[in-house]
Amino acid sequence: MALTPQWLDELRSRVTLSSVIMRTTKLQKAGHEWKACCPFHDEKSPSFTVSDQKGFYHCFGCGAHGDVIRWMIDQRGLQFMDAVKELAAEAGMEVPAPDPRAARRAEQRAGLHDVMQGAQDWFVRNLQSNSGAGARDYLKSRGFNQHTIERFGFGYAPAERQAMKAALPEFEEPLLIEGGLRIAVDDKEPYDRFRSRLMLPIHDVRGRVIAFGGRILEANTKAPKYLNSPDTPLFDKGRTLYNLHRAGPASRQSGRMIVVEGYMDVIALAAAGIEDAVAPLGTALTENQIELLWRMVEAPIVCFDGDAAGQRAAMRAATRALPLLRPSHTLRIVRLPSGLDPDDLLNQKGRGAMDALLESPQSLLDTLWFHERDAQPLDSPESKAGLKARLLDHVEAIAHPDIKALYKRELLERFSNFAFPPRQAHRSGQGKRPWQSGKPVNPLLSPDSKRRLRNASGPAAKVGLSAAVITGLARHPGQIMRHADVLARYAASDRNLAPAIDFLIESAETLEPSDNLPICLPEGLVAPPDETRFSFLREGIDPKAACDDLAEAVSLLVERPALEAALLAATARFETDPEGAFAEQQRLLKRKLDFERRLGQMVSERAAAAAHSDSDRQTAENGEDGTETD
Structure with missing residues (x-):
């Protein structure tokens, strides 16, 4: 069966783990989690915990651990595919049709994780070598200390086109290509995707390396400033948020989640002590990423750069959220000072200035109103009517009837008071x-x-x-x-x-x-x-x-x-x-x-x-x- 990691993650996200376990095991609420006497061994006091947010169960007594699929296998005695089919039917998902090539890829998937980790270890070694001096100088100029460099796994990809193949001979060429590390061109020898770049690993929610991002270090080059891995069997950029595996636990302590424009912004915030930040990966915030955020907090904060491009990206995120809105679930928007990104603000005005902005974000409704009101001059009845039409277009995008009615009422009232x-x-x-x-x-x-x-x-x-x-x-x-x-x-x-x-x-x-x-x-x-x-x-x-x-x-x-x-x-x-x-x-x-x-x-x-x-x-x-x- 062509069960990609993304499809399995979607299945796990659609089924609440505690509701499945509760069918056969009596659970008691314990804060954000559940507890019970372990169903896998005899005990008198509860040591078995279930976390819906983390998506796994764990017994501190016998060490039993797993997700909802593992539960169906270990507790119900089902085969893997039988467990997947039963959960998919419950979640309303269609199991992909058999695909021999996908089956072979599934067998290699564990190998792909090994490839990505091997590449990460090699990038890190390169950063400490003589060839990594320019990358180290750049990190120093950004003010990142050694703890931050090691924590986020910075590395360096050398300029040679065949350097990775020579450094990782234990991995076959097809795996390097499938992992997005090498590029295959018809009738030509494959070559390394990342060259002369400062490298950053991208992790899944379990903390495994699944992709990379690289920043160009050479000046006066036509190459893109930032380059991410392509979509692979391990990596789907529209369903992945950079740093989610670190920010998720931090958000459970802070009660918030911050979305910034890029991974360097995430690292700058973390270096300043703000740990609950994530970033999309080279795309506008997608519907799947918004749903991922809502699994963590009900009102994540979007904090994009203060330039025109950053504000357009914030508006794209706002408009993509409108059809998804449901009670209590929304986005909040922080408008950074013009021309500044989070790193600039931290360097120029300090942590206190960033905290002040994060403590008073705009509502989604305020963002729509101010953006459309300031989009163009409103010096005639026609331009004012255009403002009203744009506001009502946003309202029409909202699917939830109560939220739609409330947005319409509030925006029309603001329009009337303004016009x-x-x-x-x-x-x-x-x-x-x-x-x-x-x-x-x-x-x-x-x-x-x-x-x-x-x-x-x-x-x-x-x-x-x-x-x-x-x-x-x-x-x-x-x-x-x-x-x-x-x-x-x-x-x-x-x-x-x-x-x-x-x-x-x-x-x-x-x-x-x-x-x-x-x-x-x-x-x-x-x-x-x-x-x-x-x-x-x-x-x-x-x-x-x-x-x-x-x-x-x-x-x-x-x-x-x-x-x-x-x-x-x-x-x-x-x-x-x-x-x-x-x-x-x-x-x-x-x-x-x-x-x-x-x-x-x-x-x-x-x-x-x-x-x-x-x-x-x-x-x-x-x-x-x-x-x-x-």
């Missing part, structure tokens, strides 16, 4: 409109104003959106101050609704926070809305759902004047720039059609849902044949 900044707040004796006195009043619209409100042009008026929003806010007064800034700005563009908006804001300012009783609107303040068309006006609707729908209605209401103003401006440009004005007008008309579609969809969906709810309720109250029941 429609507050006007001067009304206070007693200052800036009051003629119809206002010192306290909430009952201002009445003139007959002409009421007629214009009912007959106002545009799709929003046809379904009574303005009146529905005012009535909805009066019924849910706790939402008024949430939208106060947006509504106050809107009031400046709609004199018909200005009295109603001011009345609601001033009334809300007098309410206690716990007072959720509806506000009574003065007669004639707004035209009565058609309550069957808007869910937030219907009796019996869930308050949370009503507030969400009301927020969407406010957003649509305040978007209309900006769109209409932009259309008027485009039309006014026809005399001076007919082609540009026509193109702008067509684009805005398309946006207006989209606005009308969204509004119509909101009304029809809400009305249909309400009608369906009424039908269900009526059916419950009456008999199946439609007659009333006793």
Whole structure:
């Protein structure tokens, strides 16, 4: 069977070890682990421990040790493939089909581990030789002491193309090639992949060398600065995090996990005493790596360089995490000062500056908001609409329904507060409109104003959106101050609704926070809305759902004047720039059609849902044949 190490690791990660052992052995919770009397030998006090985080069981009495597959073999008496098939069925994984070549590779896998360790030992010896002097000088310039050099296994690959083959004659050429250490070229002699490079070993979660990374030491060369091993039977760069075997135990003590951009950043942090850091390997943070991090902590911290490339990488990590979000599991982002990486920050400002940043990371939502807000100038209604569209694109990527709804609500609220900044707040004796006195009043619209409100042009008026929003806010007064800034700005563009908006804001300012009783609107303040068309006006609707729908209605209401103003401006440009004005007008008309579609969809969906709810309720109250029941 073609069971690669990556496939087996995936199988182990999908099956909780304690839940399997618990079927036949009584376990007791002991901190982050489980304990029991060992099932492999007789004992009176528990010495058998199970760790889901580490993925193995261990008995301190008899020495029994293994993972979930070993448990099925030793405790259940199954053959290896039978154990794998049973666990795969439980995990919902398909066992790979038989492959003779893969079987031969599986037999050589232990040999590959030997090859990688042999190469590592050779690299380390080279670093201490005369040819490694340049690499030692570089390490000294980075401030790495001998303890750090030995701990992380630094080595050196010499410049000769055939040096490794000569130094490791005990390993056959095909194994060196399969391990990614040598490169085979058609009709040419294979040659060493790593040459004239400072070498670092890459380990799996069990601490075994599975790959290498090398930094070029020669100046003025076209070779890449960093070079990693290719994917091999032992190494999948998208499923591996550098230093995870060291950072995992450290994170269980600190309760955090830090993701930096490269392995030199990891080592710089470790040298400064920050042990719980890992790094991806030449790629953006992948979905599999995010899941690996979440097995350690619920909210790992992404801390990439402060340059533009580093911040783009942080945003790629953020957007890749969105579809994976689930309750309590997220990413937090640290923004390093511009132009600095973690090593620079540590050297220039010390450990305290790094600790301060790590103690106050941005939330994922904050990162999305600030990135999109600052992505381009927001000096026109169109650019602001573009900001809103980008924010909603991020929201649409979220799969979890509750998290998606919360992100949408928060981002739209931030957008509204930004796009429609507050006007001067009304206070007693200052800036009051003629119809206002010192306290909430009952201002009445003139007959002409009421007629214009009912007959106002545009799709929003046809379904009574303005009146529905005012009535909805009066019924849910706790939402008024949430939208106060947006509504106050809107009031400046709609004199018909200005009295109603001011009345609601001033009334809300007098309410206690716990007072959720509806506000009574003065007669004639707004035209009565058609309550069957808007869910937030219907009796019996869930308050949370009503507030969400009301927020969407406010957003649509305040978007209309900006769109209409932009259309008027485009039309006014026809005399001076007919082609540009026509193109702008067509684009805005398309946006207006989209606005009308969204509004119509909101009304029809809400009305249909309400009608369906009424039908269900009526059916419950009456008999199946439609007659009333006793």
